[in-house]
Amino acid sequence: MTVSYVESSKLPTAWGVFDMHGFEDGVNDKEHLILSMGDVGSGEPVLARVHSECLTGDALFSLRCDCGSQLQAALKAIADEGRGALLYLRQEGRGIGLLNKIKAYKLQDQGADTVEANEQLGFGADMRDYGICKVMLEHLNIKQVRLMTNNPRKVKALTDQGVDVVERLPLQTGQNPHNAKYLATKAGKLGHLMGE
């Protein structure tokens, strides 16, 4: 087991008061979070979001992607149900890191799409690893999830490691003129299900 639970506290947000649980990844020293609300360990499937860190979108209001809008929509959906969990995974830039994402953005400014930019830098299109999710979910006794995502590969990655994804819920929000090409590339090259 590479990820270990460290501590929990309350986290009041604009949408309600979440329970924040901190985890430490022993392999790469990354610090991951779950924000949960309600009795998620009761055995009923849990409304869940596995969100990959995007500093520019989540914290800096970037319109280059849809991450910030998806993060807000997921937290609101969980608060509306009064029960759910958001895993916040520190795999910035689809796993290549913030500084490499800036390099990828520069290549995109020069005409590359999000996949081509990663490849020109010597990375795969998507370097993320969801291997820690099961242990994090098990800590809260979550066995079945209703997953908010447009990414079927994320569903498969979780299923492959033994997380029971009983339902996939589209999470389409935050479209704007600046991210139109980005979203089209996700649908065309990365298999994201858009337009539902």
Ligand SMILES: Nc1nc2c(ncn2[C@@H]2O[C@H](COP(=O)(O)OP(=O)(O)OP(=O)(O)O)[C@@H](O)[C@H]2O)c(=O)[nH]1
């Ligand atoms: N390398 C790279 N990473 C990006 C870029 N734009 C966003 N990201 C990162 O992509 C991750 C989010 O992944 P997305 O492909 O937008 O969405 P997803 O998580 O696969 O799918 P959803 O669950 O539907 O949101 C975050 O880690 C972002 O930092 C980009 O142009 N290049």
Ligand SMILES: [Zn+2]
């Ligand atoms: Zn983003």
